[in-house]
Amino acid sequence: MPWLPSNGFSDCPFGALIERLVSDQKIAVIGGTGDLGFGLVLRWARAGVPVVIGSRDAKKAQDAAERANGLLDSGMLPGIETSAIEGMENAKAAAEAGVIVLAVPFPGQAAILKSIRDALRNAAEGPGNNPIFVDATVPLAATVGGKPTRLLGVWQGSAAEAAREMVPAKIPVLGAFHNLSAEALQDLDAALDCDILVCGDDEAAKQKLFPLIQLIEGLRPVDAGPLEMARITEAVTALLISVNRRHKVTHSGVRITGI
């Protein structure tokens, strides 16, 4: 059940504008077939947000979308109108969304960013087009065979700052969703209990993302300051993995007190 029809306005004089407004509210999750991405897709779709799964392989994206729609149909809460999920190739997904979330393992980040660069540039063109880019990449050493409690050194300081170099300058880049348990996120019966630390240098982009975070029950956006703070918010993921090990749990999270 889609939140709004994706193209039902072409016979109306304001069609183009309305379509633009609709797609500005749409979230593309690049890497939406992976654990974190798929979990975000499920949660947003359940909240009625139009969401698109991007993958390098369109077929894989469509399969994941089908699986997600199935999970939502069976696990749908009464009275909540979920949104039908679509799957497509990364660049196509990025081109038609107002919020592009990158949720891929660190070793794939640069190649995927290059592959969607033109699509992002096109998406940012035209009046009223203000897409934002949200990087959720964590440079865990485990992604190249190291320990999950350790981080790789990233020349720019953090994966989010590396993304900033590769995303077209017109599009603001935020870092967020690093510290979420992908396992809990994908289990629609699991209650989430985590703050989302958001870093970035563009205030308007934060104001666009915050309500989308609040749509997912159990999550709260916290403004963590400039993009360079992603050096720390990304690292907190490794800290939580270490806490998980010591406390024999799988989904510790973080809450900021006193704000």
Add this chain to the structure above:
Amino acid sequence: MPWLPSNGFSDCPFGALIERLVSDQKIAVIGGTGDLGFGLVLRWARAGVPVVIGSRDAKKAQDAAERANGLLDSGMLPGIETSAIEGMENAKAAAEAGVIVLAVPFPGQAAILKSIRDALRNAAEGPGNNPIFVDATVPLAATVGGKPTRLLGVWQGSAAEAAREMVPAKIPVLGAFHNLSAEALQDLDAALDCDILVCGDDEAAKQKLFPLIQLIEGLRPVDAGPLEMARITEAVTALLISVNRRHKVTHSGVRITGI
């Protein structure tokens, strides 16, 4: 009102052993005249723990101890027996405690560790002597004139790992208390709401520290894993400073959920 007399057992055959047991429970806060150290001293003393303020200058330590005792006398909770605080030179303080907490600005860490090295070595000698060392140093760039939301690079990886190199090998080193608001800690009317992320490679040392953390209302110890995780727990301080700025508060803290 001291928790136990500091030397009332000399005419008893078990005097030496009992004195050792007493001093094993004693906490020396090196840098106890600073904001964080002084706050820890106040909170522990109020909980009835024998605590000593160490400073490079014995007179400064004694003045701080006097001030702390005054604050506790006036702010004492009914029914809670506080502990009289003593002040002395750093090395002397370190020599007679079972738990040595270092709470100094980063630029002073190395020099102070050198100055107490012999005292620590002596403290660790003799049967039954098992002092532990707890490093609370945060290598904030602000301590050398930089931004409070940035960190200095420490060759060993973290201030706690730097301390590990300088503290005699027989004494276990933990990292803790990085993320506490010194302001809230010193205000005995302020309710604390923060987890204490403890890193270290010695399980017994953690088991010795955890109950001391629990004695301070509002704090909870969380095992964050090996000492190298101090690279992240120290960095979380800069993150909280950034959150403070964005949210216009002065004492944000961190809680781990899901454990």
